[in-house]
Amino acid sequence: MSARNRGTELDQVGGATEEGVDLPSSLHPTGMHTSGFGCFPMEPEALNLSWISKMQVNQPAVLRRAQQIQARRTVKKEWQAAWLLKAVTFIDLTTLSGDDTSSNIQRLCYKAKYPIREDLLKTLNMHDKGLTTAAVCVYPARVCDAVRALKAAGCTIPVASVATGFPAGQTHLKTRLEEIRLAVEDGATEIDVVINRTLVLTGQWEALYDEIRQFRKACGEAHLKTILATGELGSLTNVYKASMIAMMAGSDFIKTSTGKETVNATFPVAIVMLRAIRDFFWKTGNKVGFKPAGGIRSAKDSLAWLSLVKEELGDEWLTPDLFRIGASTLLSDIERQIYHHVTGRYAAYHDLPMS
């Protein structure tokens, strides 16, 4: 009742356009998971330093905006459930631990295929929509395990691999490039590279551009997600500039952090990166994706991230092609919220399968 009527009410009120999170099309498996993306990898742009030279980001103003965003879009009840399911489709389900072995990788891949308990989805009538996470993300040495596990599970969820001396990036360029090539050879179709923070902090933007272009080349057909490690860049202005350089050099995604820095994905940083993405789109017509990672643990957080992207960039960016959330524990909290929505009860830990 209320769902339909809400739409009507808004229509009466002011001619609402029928836009929103468009679940069915983006959830549909066709075409989406074959290469991981609907489009070919990004072509690099020529380096244009005038795009970054004048930019100054005002940190206190961005902090205020970040605070507002979390309070301005409160979604409840069935709207919340729909948004949470939508959030599941953006997750790069991740494990990046020293003790990863093939067995927990296998469990992770199974969870990526079946992110929410089947009976819960059935109640919501979403069980036949092919709901999976967007990708699984592992260390280069575990790519083979992941590819094998996903194949065994019979699905085409892409495997993403971190690379280039993750997480510090403090190894020789030659080995960093080789790392990318090996991961691609093993079957990773998305490469999450870390940038060289030294180059940012010392203002060597040309050098940074050149490095990322070489990463781009080493990726070949695979998609390049560039991790800016924003917690180590010193200022929001540097975050903007590094984002712009990474996009000019041909990144398909820009990503906030490795999850290994002390400060990870925060809203102020995200706002600056999203604004850079929009500026880049306005200048070149190319849409670059955005991936916050690190520290996103609660279902409520994920909703704030979705509305942030919607507010700053619009609905076009709310697809797995252009938006990902890097997380390991987020999925279980979302599942708990869905459980509560469906049953009206809070779940015990053993009610939901572990990942």
Add this chain to the structure above:
Amino acid sequence: MFMGYFPSVQDKNWGGQRGAGVPLPKDSGQKLSSPSCLPDPILNSLRLPQAWLDTQDRHLGHYVNGKWLKPEHRNSVPCQDPITGERLAICLQAQAEDVVAAVEAAGTAFENWSGLPGASRAQHLLRLAKMIQKHQRLLWTLESLVTGRAVREVRDGDVPLAQQLLQYHAVQAYTQEEVLAGWEPMGVIGLILSPTFSFLEMMWRICPALAVGCTVVVLVPPASPTPLLLAQLAGELGSFPGILNVISGPASLGPVLASQPGVQKVTFCGAIEEGRALRRTLAGKGAELGLALGAESLLMLTEAADVDSAVEGVVDAAWSDRSAGGLRLLIQESVWDETMRRLQERMARLRGGRGLDGAVDMGARGAAAHDLAQRYVREARSQGAQVFQAGAVPSDSPFFPPTLVSDLPPASPCTQAEVPWPVVVASPFRTAKEALAVANGTPRGASASVWSERLGQALELGYGLRVGTVWINAHGLRNAEVPTGGCKESGSSWSGGPDGLYEYLRPSGTPARLSYFSENLNYGTFGLAVPSTLPAGPEIGPSPATPYGLLIGGHFQAPGARSSRPIQDAQGNLHGYVAEGGAKDIRGAVEAAHQAAPGWVGQSPGARATLLWALATALERREAALTSRLERHGTELKDAKVEVELSARQLRAWGARAQAQGHVLQVAGLKGPVLRLREPLGVLAIVCPDEWPLLAFVSLLAAALAHGNTVVLVPSGACPIPALELCQDMAALLPAGLVNVVTGDRDHLTRCLALHQDVQALWYFGSAQGSQFVEWASAGNLKPVWVNRGCPWAWDQEAKGAGRELGLRAARTKALWLPMGD
């Protein structure tokens, strides 16, 4: 409205097939008069305020003396949901006798309340803060339901700030005996709110009033339940029931409230024209009048700005339900295109809808605000402006979309008019200097923000803007510790911070204010004609020739009228002639003062002090001449000596005080300081009293100069010669035009000064009729005036004279917010 947020998900995936197993909360049984088509979260929020209205049988009266007052035989108006038009309750309209009852209750409560130690008042205010905390949900849902404002803004902005205001002022009450020694509460305060202002504006004013020991009668517009709820919460604390009384009634009751005997001050928040009318009505009446007018704001976006953040500033200022008014937006030409693109993009993402919906940016504000905006936009369009609105809204919709107006011709009437909510009027500028000229070129001066990442530029613009509040790279921040107010036609009443407290205090021992209104005063003819003067017999006496002429622009000059007036001494003999100044001379003097203003403002306080001290020395050098002049006018020799001595001391004292102006506030939740600046009023006209002809002249002058004002003075009418004597030193010592002295017929000169639109403040010490005229005439440019209401003052005593008040009155406050971070 502007964009649906998530309806389509629901429609496509949920609407028809949700049946199996999804528990849906049903509106079980509870009778709600609202349309059943609302989503559940909104329906849930509706229940609480409706239940509260039900406790009053949907029939709201007034809250007086801790009780609901629902007199019989009163008119009533419906309180409507601004979106559906549904009737929520019926509100009784007060009549004069209800006002009388409320003022009596407040008067009785004042006896107790003002006598309490500050610590007890602090305790009571804290209890009220707790009470608000306990019932905050009711407060915010009710406010949002009735006003249509987005609940997020009320919940996250207004309600916490209301609590913070109570807490801050509790602390002020606690330290009152120590910090505010020498001041006492005024008495019963009347507060008149107009419909566009929220309950928070009431809190800004009742908190300081209650803290210092005043009691309050608030007149709210018909159909505003939230102030009534607040009064009820305060009343339910039990003790001191009559300190806060709320009555609702039409604006026409304002003068009734203000002219009740016992009401010592009236603060009015509303539209500029209403304030002007009230100023005229209340001339000569007992209550002092404080005005906080208009709601327009200004945003200055330079090319060195973080444009995206500045665009968010525009949203905060005009399209977030935070402010009651519109925005004037100045954009540097070089970033004009980029800014307009970003603004329009951002506007497309704003979402309007029912205020109680948690995902809405803007609600609706009722028919009056809607019509005002509509009319403005229509006129702007007809005057050639471009109007951009995101999304079309049907003409019968209660919502008004965010609106961006550009290309408004500079001379069109809309450019001059106040911009209404939710309209933003954008215009370009070339240089920062030009921006300052454009920004200061309106009669209003409430608040403004400057967006620039260049520190030097931002500070220069911030200091240069003639407004009450300036935010650097932010907009619309408020805090209980920071004084908020305005200048020019935005009124000079302050709330919050130390300035807010002084609004409701007066120096201890000041007699209560009584009405001195004279029916017979004809504003049209007061001081219009100058009685002609003829030669008045031989000049007798041993004294040297009296100085002659008007001190204008640094030198003595002959009056425009080319005639003189005789001055008699105590024996009735002719003491000498002084120049008969007139309208032309006042014009010249004000012009000269304006020319001198930038130079004097630019002087450091130290340099000002040096000059005042030099003047003191010069005065002492003339001691013999001054004493004999005073003596000739009937002052005892001993007293004359004291007067000269005190005059020199005043100059030195104010010179020294000039160095200790303003201070830095630290505000919770904000990194970076807020500067509380004390800025000069500008060109200040002073009509000096007849008593203490030298001391009063010098005291007023010294305070005015020390605070950076340039002045036009009319010296004592009976005894202007000592002042003219001193003028000879001023002509030599002070920069040209800094001090201008015009002698002549006091009523005539007062008339010229009071009606002069470019005189920025006026102090009048003279007759009761003159005071009444000055109050009436000041409505023209709403200049702050200070009148003695015909009562002579003891200028030789610090407390009885103008000592403390003088320092407050001689400058205006400006709050400059400097958020920091990188």
